[in-house]
Amino acid sequence: MAEAIIEVNNLAKYFPVTRGLFHQKKIADVKAVDGVSFAIHKGETLGLVGESGCGKTTLGKCILQLIRPTSGEVIFEGRDLCELSDKELVPVRAKLQMIFQDPYDSLDPRFTATDIIGEPLRIHKISRGKEYNDRVAELLELVGLAPYMGERYPHEFSGGQRQRLGIARALALQPQFIMCDEPISALDVSIQAQIINLLDDLQQKFGVSYLFISHDLSVVRHLSDRVVVMYLGKVMEISNRDELYKNPLHPYTQALLSAVPIPDPAVEMKRQVIVLQGEVPSPMNPPSGCVFHPRCYRAFADCPKTIPILADAGGGHQVACLLYETSRP
Amino acid sequence: MAPLLEVRNLKTYFYTQDGVVKAVDGVSYDVNRGETIALVGESGCGKTVSALSILRLVAEPAGKIISGEMLFDGIDLLKLSKDDMRKMRGAKISIIFQEPLTSLNPVLTIGRQISEGLEFHKNMSIQEGMEEATRLLKMVGIPHPERRVYDFPHQFSGGMRQRAMIAIAIACQPQLIIADEPTTVVDVTIQVQLLELIRNITKELNTSLILITHNLGIVARYALRVFVMYAGNIVEHGKALDVYHSPCHPYTAGLLGSVPRLDEPRKARLQPIEGQPPDLISLPAGCSFQARCAYSVPQCLREKPVLTEIEPNHYAACWVSQKGLREWQKQ
Numbered sequence: 001m002a003e004a005i006i007e008v009n010n011l012a013k014y015f016p017v018t019r020g021l022f023h024q025k026k027i028a029d030v031k032a033v034d035g036v037s038f039a040i041h042k043g044e045t046l047g048l049v050g051e052s053g054c055g056k057t058t059l060g061k062c063i064l065q066l067i068r069p070t071s072g073e074v075i076f077e078g079r080d081l082c083e084l085s086d087k088e089l090v091p092v093r094a095k096l097q098m099i100f101q102d103p104y105d106s107l108d109p110r111f112t113a114t115d116i117i118g119e120p121l122r123i124h125k126i127s128r129g130k131e132y133n134d135r136v137a138e139l140l141e142l143v144g145l146a147p148y149m150g151e152r153y154p155h156e157f158s159g160g161q162r163q164r165l166g167i168a169r170a171l172a173l174q175p176q177f178i179m180c181d182e183p184i185s186a187l188d189v190s191i192q193a194q195i196i197n198l199l200d201d202l203q204q205k206f207g208v209s210y211l212f213i214s215h216d217l218s219v220v221r222h223l224s225d226r227v228v229v230m231y232l233g234k235v236m237e238i239s240n241r242d243e244l245y246k247n248p249l250h251p252y253t254q255a256l257l258s259a260v261p262i263p264d265p266a267v268e269m270k271r272q273v274i275v276l277q278g279e280v281p282s283p284m285n286p287p288s289g290c291v292f293h294p295r296c297y298r299a300f301a302d303c304p305k306t307i308p309i310l311a312d313a314g315g316g317h318q319v320a321c322l323l324y325e326t327s328r329p
Numbered sequence: 330m331a332p333l334l335e336v337r338n339l340k341t342y343f344y345t346q347d348g349v350v351k352a353v354d355g356v357s358y359d360v361n362r363g364e365t366i367a368l369v370g371e372s373g374c375g376k377t378v379s380a381l382s383i384l385r386l387v388a389e390p391a392g393k394i395i396s397g398e399m400l401f402d403g404i405d406l407l408k409l410s411k412d413d414m415r416k417m418r419g420a421k422i423s424i425i426f427q428e429p430l431t432s433l434n435p436v437l438t439i440g441r442q443i444s445e446g447l448e449f450h451k452n453m454s455i456q457e458g459m460e461e462a463t464r465l466l467k468m469v470g471i472p473h474p475e476r477r478v479y480d481f482p483h484q485f486s487g488g489m490r491q492r493a494m495i496a497i498a499i500a501c502q503p504q505l506i507i508a509d510e511p512t513t514v515v516d517v518t519i520q521v522q523l524l525e526l527i528r529n530i531t532k533e534l535n536t537s538l539i540l541i542t543h544n545l546g547i548v549a550r551y552a553l554r555v556f557v558m559y560a561g562n563i564v565e566h567g568k569a570l571d572v573y574h575s576p577c578h579p580y581t582a583g584l585l586g587s588v589p590r591l592d593e594p595r596k597a598r599l600q601p602i603e604g605q606p607p608d609l610i611s612l613p614a615g616c617s618f619q620a621r622c623a624y625s626v627p628q629c630l631r632e633k634p635v636l637t638e639i640e641p642n643h644y645a646a647c648w649v650s651q652k653g654l655r656e657w658q659k660q
Contacts, residue, residue: 261546
């Protein structure tokens with residue numbers, strides 16, 4: 001197995017919910033991320049799927065320390081990033097980059113494309129003058145844009161082109177890891193494929209690792225080597241791609257997969273769809289035991305009482321479900 | 330039997346400072362009684378505008394229906410007075426909007442918003458309307474409807490708001506429901522719930538449904554016939570099975586090729602459609618897809634293709650396809 005580039009151990013982020021204007025009293029916690037552990041290997045794409053509000057983005061931001069986690073560790077190059085001060089993090093951030101979901105909100109409208117892509121180079125004082133201009137032009141070409149477009153402002157680009165700018169900016173410092181937070185969900189179908197292929201090409205060229213956050217299971221299957229399924233701040237299942245899609249163990253994963261419609265009427269006619277009842281509960285007041293049990297179609301008497309442990313079900317396929325727990329240590 | 334709705338050569342233009350946006354430029358389609366059809370295409374292709382035109386909800390004065398005929402049950406909707414049109418909306422034709430949070434009134438209770446149409450079209454009193462609203466909320470699967478009917482939209486979750494929208498749409502038992510991207514803002518597990526609900530209700534009430542979406546999977550699951558739109562035109566239509574299995578327009582084939590499928594072995598690479606959709610203000614003279622098309626012939630640059638029957642009941646607007654060359658099907 002390839003070596004891990006980032007190790008996440010028991011990571012948690014609780015957002016306090018307060019009441020009162022002056023004497024803010026904490027009344028509860030939103031457990032956005034609750035005890036998550038996994039590793040991201042060198043050069044791989046780790047897919048992270050789940051519904052909105054399950055903590056995917058918070059988890060991603062905690063890894064990059066854009067949000068400081070409540071507890072847990074993020075090990076990168078032998079150091080726990082959670083322990084580092086903001087100042088100590090600056091050189092680390094050059095190696096860990098991010099691509100944002102919304103290409104309309106994540107680019108400064110008053111910057112030209114060159115300013116946007118070059119900002120990391122300026123901040124980290126990597127290059128200046130001709131070298132700087134050459135590097136920006138190189139980055140533009142790398143993501144399929146023409147160097148003369150560097151003088152344009154974000155509003156002069158289409159959605160797909162803007163996302164390319166976001167990718168170029170993330171690549172500027174030659175990072176080892178890029179967190180891609182729903183990078184294609186704001187784009188049209190025919191443009192999505194262009195961006196997916198671009199991400200794929202760049203990974204092969206530079207060997208960069210991705211954490212690919214998405215709610216689109218077909219896209220995650222296409223891009224990822226391994227997949228993490230999250231629900232209400234907890235990991236439900238982790239497995240390598242082919243195993244997960246061929247043999248999903250957790251009832252939630254099974255329901256998610258069956259909910260994805262397949263673009264073929266003949267296939268759809270024969271398909272049995274699992275319709276989950278109800279909606280995702282509030283993370284402020286998560287259900288007892290297994291957080292998924294109120295919606296689970298295979299829940300039994302123990303599920304509301306016992307919190308399942310993420311355990312190996314064979315061949316690195318981990319699942320947190322009492323159906324697969326034989327004995328407790 | 331004549332179809333419930335026949336749209337012929339509909340043109341809806343928007344007059345902007347930069348020029349005339351030909352959002353819908355000569356679109357024809359029909360919906361049979363009790364049938365579900367799908368309008369599919371990417372953002373800006375005119376699928377929403379062509380549906381809003383049916384309800385005559387295009388924002389004037391910028392937007393204008395230039396020409397066309399829309400026969401609904403034999404009546405041309407474009408010839409109706411404003412008052413008569415109001416009597417159609419909600420009663421005979423209703424719509425489920427994409428974004429329930431912006432399309433529901435934040436200062437009225439859910440119950441009032443459902444009963445509004447009932448009071449207007451069915452002469453119900455407020456009390457009768459609220460009782461009916463409770464029944465409808467129960468029908469769309471809202472728990473504790475007798476209490477929830479007095480809630481305001483912000484007290485509902487996204488999925489529940491869309492259920493309330495469905496309740497409003499079916500309140501007067503219309504003959505046609507237009508669902509404009511009804512599940513784009515909700516999660517997959519909620520999407521399945523809502524679409525199954527819409528399918529069951531339309532079946533139960535024998536309502537026709539126009540499903541507008543960009544999701545090819547949803548079309549495959551729910552629609553019998555499909556109309557593919559590109560740059561304000563319908564470029565291909567036919568039975569969903571035919572369109573998916575032997576696409577006669579390279580754009581349709583391109584769309585199908587650019588999405589990864591869960592049921593097929595993973596492809597090493599996706600085949601995107603290169604380039605961007607054209608600017609609707611300055612459309613090219615010939616085929617509007619020509620610039621992105623890998624199969625174009627010189628004729629595509631000069632002449633705009635018209636919809637022709639390529640296979641039985643399967644139409645496409647493509648010169649290449651008309652010549653019987655359909656290399657994209659081989660992939």
